[in-house]
Amino acid sequence: MTPNPFLDFMRALLKGFAQVFFMNNALTGLFFVAAIGLASQTSGDWTPFWGGLLGCAASTLAALVIDRAKDPLHSGMYGFNGVLLGIALPTFVQANALMWGLIVLGAVLTTVFVDALSNMLTKTWDVAVSTGPFVLTTWLLLLSVSAFAGLHFNSPATSVLPVPHAAHWADLTPLLAAQVTLRNISQVFLLNNAGSGLLILAGVALASRGAALAALLGALLALVFATVLGADRQAVHNGMYGFSAVLSAMAVAVVFITPSRQSAVVAGLAVLFTVIIQGALNKWLAPYGIPSLTAAYLIAMWLFTLPKMDLLIHPHQPNASSSFARR
Amino acid sequence: MTPNPFLDFMRALLKGFAQVFFMNNALTGLFFVAAIGLASQTSGDWTPFWGGLLGCAASTLAALVIDRAKDPLHSGMYGFNGVLLGIALPTFVQANALMWGLIVLGAVLTTVFVDALSNMLTKTWDVAVSTGPFVLTTWLLLLSVSAFAGLHFNSPATSVLPVPHAAHWADLTPLLAAQVTLRNISQVFLLNNAGSGLLILAGVALASRGAALAALLGALLALVFATVLGADRQAVHNGMYGFSAVLSAMAVAVVFITPSRQSAVVAGLAVLFTVIIQGALNKWLAPYGIPSLTAAYLIAMWLFTLPKMDLLIHPHQPNASSSFARR
Amino acid sequence: MTPNPFLDFMRALLKGFAQVFFMNNALTGLFFVAAIGLASQTSGDWTPFWGGLLGCAASTLAALVIDRAKDPLHSGMYGFNGVLLGIALPTFVQANALMWGLIVLGAVLTTVFVDALSNMLTKTWDVAVSTGPFVLTTWLLLLSVSAFAGLHFNSPATSVLPVPHAAHWADLTPLLAAQVTLRNISQVFLLNNAGSGLLILAGVALASRGAALAALLGALLALVFATVLGADRQAVHNGMYGFSAVLSAMAVAVVFITPSRQSAVVAGLAVLFTVIIQGALNKWLAPYGIPSLTAAYLIAMWLFTLPKMDLLIHPHQPNASSSFARR
Numbered sequence: 001m002t003p004n005p006f007l008d009f010m011r012a013l014l015k016g017f018a019q020v021f022f023m024n025n026a027l028t029g030l031f032f033v034a035a036i037g038l039a040s041q042t043s044g045d046w047t048p049f050w051g052g053l054l055g056c057a058a059s060t061l062a063a064l065v066i067d068r069a070k071d072p073l074h075s076g077m078y079g080f081n082g083v084l085l086g087i088a089l090p091t092f093v094q095a096n097a098l099m100w101g102l103i104v105l106g107a108v109l110t111t112v113f114v115d116a117l118s119n120m121l122t123k124t125w126d127v128a129v130s131t132g133p134f135v136l137t138t139w140l141l142l143l144s145v146s147a148f149a150g151l152h153f154n155s156p157a158t159s160v161l162p163v164p165h166a167a168h169w170a171d172l173t174p175l176l177a178a179q180v181t182l183r184n185i186s187q188v189f190l191l192n193n194a195g196s197g198l199l200i201l202a203g204v205a206l207a208s209r210g211a212a213l214a215a216l217l218g219a220l221l222a223l224v225f226a227t228v229l230g231a232d233r234q235a236v237h238n239g240m241y242g243f244s245a246v247l248s249a250m251a252v253a254v255v256f257i258t259p260s261r262q263s264a265v266v267a268g269l270a271v272l273f274t275v276i277i278q279g280a281l282n283k284w285l286a287p288y289g290i291p292s293l294t295a296a297y298l299i300a301m302w303l304f305t306l307p308k309m310d311l312l313i314h315p316h317q318p319n320a321s322s323s324f325a326r327r
Numbered sequence: 328m329t330p331n332p333f334l335d336f337m338r339a340l341l342k343g344f345a346q347v348f349f350m351n352n353a354l355t356g357l358f359f360v361a362a363i364g365l366a367s368q369t370s371g372d373w374t375p376f377w378g379g380l381l382g383c384a385a386s387t388l389a390a391l392v393i394d395r396a397k398d399p400l401h402s403g404m405y406g407f408n409g410v411l412l413g414i415a416l417p418t419f420v421q422a423n424a425l426m427w428g429l430i431v432l433g434a435v436l437t438t439v440f441v442d443a444l445s446n447m448l449t450k451t452w453d454v455a456v457s458t459g460p461f462v463l464t465t466w467l468l469l470l471s472v473s474a475f476a477g478l479h480f481n482s483p484a485t486s487v488l489p490v491p492h493a494a495h496w497a498d499l500t501p502l503l504a505a506q507v508t509l510r511n512i513s514q515v516f517l518l519n520n521a522g523s524g525l526l527i528l529a530g531v532a533l534a535s536r537g538a539a540l541a542a543l544l545g546a547l548l549a550l551v552f553a554t555v556l557g558a559d560r561q562a563v564h565n566g567m568y569g570f571s572a573v574l575s576a577m578a579v580a581v582v583f584i585t586p587s588r589q590s591a592v593v594a595g596l597a598v599l600f601t602v603i604i605q606g607a608l609n610k611w612l613a614p615y616g617i618p619s620l621t622a623a624y625l626i627a628m629w630l631f632t633l634p635k636m637d638l639l640i641h642p643h644q645p646n647a648s649s650s651f652a653r654r
Numbered sequence: 655m656t657p658n659p660f661l662d663f664m665r666a667l668l669k670g671f672a673q674v675f676f677m678n679n680a681l682t683g684l685f686f687v688a689a690i691g692l693a694s695q696t697s698g699d700w701t702p703f704w705g706g707l708l709g710c711a712a713s714t715l716a717a718l719v720i721d722r723a724k725d726p727l728h729s730g731m732y733g734f735n736g737v738l739l740g741i742a743l744p745t746f747v748q749a750n751a752l753m754w755g756l757i758v759l760g761a762v763l764t765t766v767f768v769d770a771l772s773n774m775l776t777k778t779w780d781v782a783v784s785t786g787p788f789v790l791t792t793w794l795l796l797l798s799v800s801a802f803a804g805l806h807f808n809s810p811a812t813s814v815l816p817v818p819h820a821a822h823w824a825d826l827t828p829l830l831a832a833q834v835t836l837r838n839i840s841q842v843f844l845l846n847n848a849g850s851g852l853l854i855l856a857g858v859a860l861a862s863r864g865a866a867l868a869a870l871l872g873a874l875l876a877l878v879f880a881t882v883l884g885a886d887r888q889a890v891h892n893g894m895y896g897f898s899a900v901l902s903a904m905a906v907a908v909v910f911i912t913p914s915r916q917s918a919v920v921a922g923l924a925v926l927f928t929v930i931i932q933g934a935l936n937k938w939l940a941p942y943g944i945p946s947l948t949a950a951y952l953i954a955m956w957l958f959t960l961p962k963m964d965l966l967i968h969p970h971q972p973n974a975s976s977s978f979a980r981r
Contacts, residue, residue: 098883102930109927115961120779125447140934147933149820149884166476229425230476273436276429279474280467287614287941307442452774493803556752557803600763603756606801607794614941634769 009060016056016079020131020188021200021215021247022255023207024075031203035189035196036087042193047090051103052189055086058107066111078114081134082107084189088138088293091190093145094152102141102151109137127305128256131247131294142290153289161286166230167237176237177223184219184242188294192238210254218242218249218271225275241278244297248274251301266304274300336387343383343406347458347515348527348542348574349582350534351402358530362516362523363414369520374417378430379516382413385434393438405441408461409434414517415465415620420472421479429468429478436464454632455583458574458621469617480616488613493557494564503564504550511546511569515621519565537581545569545576545598552602562609571624572601578628593631601627663714670710670733674785674842675854675869675901676909677861678729685857689843689850690741696847701744705757706843709740712761720765732768735788736761741844742792742947747799748806756795756805763791781959782910785901785948796944807943815940820884821891830891831877838873838896842948846892864908872896872903872925879929889936898951899928905955920958928954 014029021032033053040049059082085106093099113133121127145151182197189200205212222245226236235241253259253267274296281292341356348359360380367376386409412433420426440460448454472478509524516527532539549572553563562568580586580594601623608619668683675686687707694703713736739760747753767787775781799805836851843854859866876899880890889895907913907921928950935946 105923105926105930108923109957112923112957112961116957117960119960124451124778140931143935143937144883144930144933146815146937147817147885149817150882151884161473163474163476228477229471230478231474269432269435269439272432276432276471277467279471281470283470283473283615288937303436303439303443306444306446307439451778488800490801490803555804556798557805558801596759596762596766599759603759603798604794606798608797610797610800610942630763630766630770633771633773634766 012060012076013053013056013079015076016060016083017052017076018203018207019076019080020083021204022211022250023204025207028203028207029076031199031206032189035186035193035199035203036191038199039186039189039191039193039196042195045090047095048087048190051086051090051100052083053086054100054103055082055084055089055107055110056080058082058104059085059111062108062111063114066115078111081110081114081131081137084131084134084294085110085138085141087190088134088291089141092142092154092291094154096150098150106137106141110134113137121302125306127302128251130251130298130301132298135293135295135298138293139290143288161283163230163232165233167227167233168230169227171233171237172223172227177220180223180237180239180242181216181219183237183239184222185215185239185246187239187243188246197239208254210259211250214250214253214267215246218246218253218267221245221249221268221271222275225272229275229279231275231279235282241275244278244292244294244300245271245274247294247297248300248304251297252304256301256305270300270304273303339387339403340380340383340406342403343387343410344379344403345530345534346403346407347410348531349538349577350531352534355530355534356403358526358533359516362513362520362526362530363518365526366513366516366518366520366523369522372417374422375414375517378413378417378427379410380413381427381430382409382411382416382434382437383407385409385431386412386438389435389438390441393442405438408437408441408458408464411458411461411516411621412437412465412468415461415618416468418517419469419481419618421481423477425477433464433468437461440464448629452633454629455578457578457625457628459625462620462622462625465620466617470615488610490557490559492560494554494560495557496554498560498564499550499554504547507550507564507566507569508543508546510564510566511549511573512542512566514566514570515573524566535581537586538577541577541580541594542573545573545580545594548572548576548595548598549602552599556602556606558602558606568602568605571605571619571621571627572598574621574624575601575627575631578624579631583628583632597627597631600630666714666730667707667710667733669730670714670737671706671730672857672861673730673734674737675858676865676904677858679861682857682861683730685853685860686843689840689847689853689857690845692853693840693843693845693847693850696849699744701749702741702844705740705744705754706737707740708754708757709736709738709743709761709764710734712736712740712758713765716762716765717768720769732765735764735768735785735791738785738788738843738948739764739792739795742788742945743795745844746796746808746945748808750804752804760791760795764788767791775956779960781956782905784905784952784955786952789947789949789952792947793944797942815937817884817886819887821881821887822884823881825887825891826877826881831874834877834891834893834896835870835873837891837893838876839869839893839900841893841897842900851893862908864913865904868904868907868921869900872900872907872921875899875903875922875925876929879926883929883933885929885933895929895932898932898946898948898954899925901948901951902928902954902958905951906958910955910959924954924958927957 011026014026017032018025018029036049036052040046056079060079063078086103089099089103110133114129117129117132121129145153179194182194183192185200186193186197201212204215219242222242226241231241248270249267252270253263257263277296277299281296285292338353341353344359345352345356363376363379367373383406387406390405413430416426416430437460441456444456444459448456472480506521509521510519512527513520513524528539531542546569549569553568558568575597576594579597580590584590604623604626608623612619665680668680671686672679672683690703690706694700710733714733717732740757743753743757764787768783771783771786775783799807833848836848837846839854840847840851855866858869873896876896880895885895902924903921906924907917911917931950931953935950939946
């Protein structure tokens with residue numbers, strides 16, 4: 001759009017942040033960067049903030065150098081996996097020179113993963129790669145921490161299974177419900193901060209009101225269903241049972257399927273399933289002490305977008321004015 | 328066939344049961360329902376019986392509503408995964424309102440899985456989805472039990488590895504051998520009951536004598552090989568090392584490959600491999616305390632039907648009079 | 655080439671060994687057999703030597719009987735997975751009649767796996783099956799050892815996580831560095847023997863100097879990066895962090911991609927990633943006490959050959975004079 005390569009690259013970085021919530025909009029990305037900054041200001045730990053920026057830059061530059069693909073760059077499609085990896089690594093691993101080096105290496109690998117998985121999933125079955133590269137690369141990096149003396153986890157992993165204190169309706173004041181709903185949104189960026197959730201929701205609404213509504217309802221439904229099932233109270237209140245459900249709701253209700261009454265019902269089903277998968281993954285990963293990241297969302301999203309069912313599926317045809325880039 | 332929608336649906340339900348053994352025959356399904364009833368009568372626990380019916384109805388109705396696909400409905404292709412999930416859940420999880428709700432939700436999900444996996448496996452590589460949806464959905468549900476205070480396992484999971492008492496030829500009287508062979512068949516429905524195995528075998532023979540012979544020989548060979556390897560005596564005698572092998576034998580010898588002397592030899596190889604995979608999966612799942620279900624069969628079946636080898640593979644061309652529906 | 659079927663078969667066996675390092679050359683295979691013999695002579699344990707020969711013969715014969723495919727036989731494409739399985743089994747499992755029987759059964763299964771995975775990976779995405787059949791079959795066999803009283807591990811599995819003594823620059827004399835580099839090569843055949851590594855390197859150089867150079871540089875870079883990360887000293891010195899990296903370097907730099915300056919840089923990236931995956935797999939498999947085999951190489955190789963990136967990928971077009979057979 002602009003012939004200035006620096007502004008071009010800045011815009012690509014912001015869109016890289018925006019694409020974490022499927023948005024193809026630099027201003028939305030700016031809201032997200034602010035949301036991460038707010039959480040860092042609150043917690044006093046700015047390593048996730050700088051990690052996210054570094055990861056976004058490294059994965060985007062790798063796409064420029066390796067791919068020469070200009071168009072995906074402009075829509076931020078090669079940045080969002082790097083963003084999430086760059087936030088996740090300092091969240092779980094102590095910051096040292098090696099950790100910062102692994103953010104760069106890992107972010108470059110997510111770009112290779114995007115190309116590799118696109119060739120498998122998108123070309124063959126027309127489903128999105130989405131955060132698959134982030135989850136796979138980060139899992140491998142976190143699994144390897146115990147094997148290398150140069151890396152250290154921030155805190156010893158603690159298992160909460162079986163559940164010590166289950167979430168309960170009695171605890172759920174309207175204020176807490178609102179906070180958890182917003183934390184369900186902020187945890188997509190691995191942030192435990194209701195204010196950040198509000199900024200993120202505003203950024204999404206800026207680009208697409210339908211997507212913001214889907215995120216909000218998905219976050220609320222996930223809270224309700226996790227409470228019905230009796231998930232761990234602390235985990236529920238921190239937004240750990242909702243962030244994948246938020247993405248599932250958006251993906252199935254508005255992003256990958258043309259919005260309709262049917263897609264809304266199926267998105268509800270996808271949210272319920274995502275909460276169950278979240279519980280299953282917590283158990284599955286417990287022996288390894290690594291987090292599930294957005295894997296629950298990926299499983300649900302792939303399951304519900306693969307079928308191309310007559311009734312449901314009218315895959316989104318993004319046009320020039322669409323807020324979404326196909327990913 | 329009949330214009331009566333109620334009878335139509337009943338027939339679809341019975342075929343859903345029949346398809347657990349690859350049979351497209353409502354009367355065979357009736358034999359299978361009787362076999363499950365017999366086991367419930369013997370054990371005094373009818374929850375698997377009602378769970379199987381509920382799961383079959385929910386997954387079949389979901390196919391009607393979501394898919395509008397009439398033909399697969401008539402052959403029971405959307406019912407058998409729901410049947411197995413509906414039997415498995417109350418077998419491992421204490422019955423309460425939430426458990427019954429999860430049978431309905433899980434059965435609906437198996438229908439989505441059937442469509443999703445068909446698009447991956449069948450369209451791309453021409454292999455059957457088979458019980459894949461049942462295994463994946465039930466694994467996720469059972470893994471999540473520890474994460475949710477509203478769900479409880481029936482009994483604490485006990486690992487039998489390394490093997491305390493190995494199966495031994497000396498124990499194997501002709502009567503016991505016959506009982507174990509039949510239990511290898513009944514355990515496909517998660518039933519530990521030789522009489523049920525006999526009813527199931529009769530139901531299969533009613534639709535296809537070749538398939539019944541394959542099931543019987545597969546069950547016997549699995550018993551022999553598990554004893555050669557020295558598998559856990561209790562597990563072998565309860566039919567736990569044979570049920571997947573029964574399905575492998577049927578799939579490779581008669582269902583997915585045109586029966587011949589070669590397909591019989593290769594089916595024998597598939598049975599041996601299935602017994603080994605069964606042992607491997609028991610070890611793999613031990614940290615999680617969840618059962619392998621029919622995963623050993625799935626791995627062996629996919630391995631042996633993927634190659635389309637010159638010598639072996641003449642994929643079955645079902646015609647109007649065939650007992651099998653391609654699945 | 656020769657009308658003598660016995661010589662033909664001998665040549666196929668030797669090429670089966672050679673293909674472990676991607677070489678389509680019987681003389682190279684002879685060097686490899688000598689390398690395995692040297693290690694057996696040194697350790698006094700000849701079971702891996704005979705296991706490798708038996709596995710090669712069984713998998714190759716299975717290809718003849720099942721496949722009637724003459725060409726892959728001549729290039730050794732059906733032998734190398736059997737070779738590795740035949741070496742791996744006696745390395746980890748006590749030799750008895752059952753163990754030898756499982757080498758034959760397992761080697762036959764690798765041939766079925768080659769056909770099955772070719773249909774999935776090569777036909778659909780044009781990536782090589784490579785040692786996938788060896789890794790999958792051997793994992794299943796080793797996992798099943800605890801489930802069967804007739805099989806016993808050679809030594810109790812010991813976990814070295816978290817790392818007790820990290821590798822350190824101070825330990826790394828030039829002599830040790832040379833030894834570890836050669837052991838990184840010999841461990842591809844599961845041999846802890848620098849002399850064997852030298853014989854293998856010579857055998858590779860005989861067929862392709864570029865491939866030998868890639869192997870050497872890959873082995874060296876893996877040693878450097880494992881030391882930077884602080885991997886377990888004993889494991890690094892025994893070549894456990896380098897063998898998969900050697901294969902990754904060869905695969906990306908010269909075998910599956912036309913050699914160029916770009917392919918060399920990307921191969922370096924692949925080596926770094928392989929070392930990290932090696933650490934991750936050590937952690938992932940620790941609860942099961944089974945080795946990662948060449949899985950780290952497979953993940954990296956598939957990741958880097960799937961993308962078909964504009965800049966990088968000019969898939970190798972083997973011609974009549976090429977040292978490599980596409981695999």
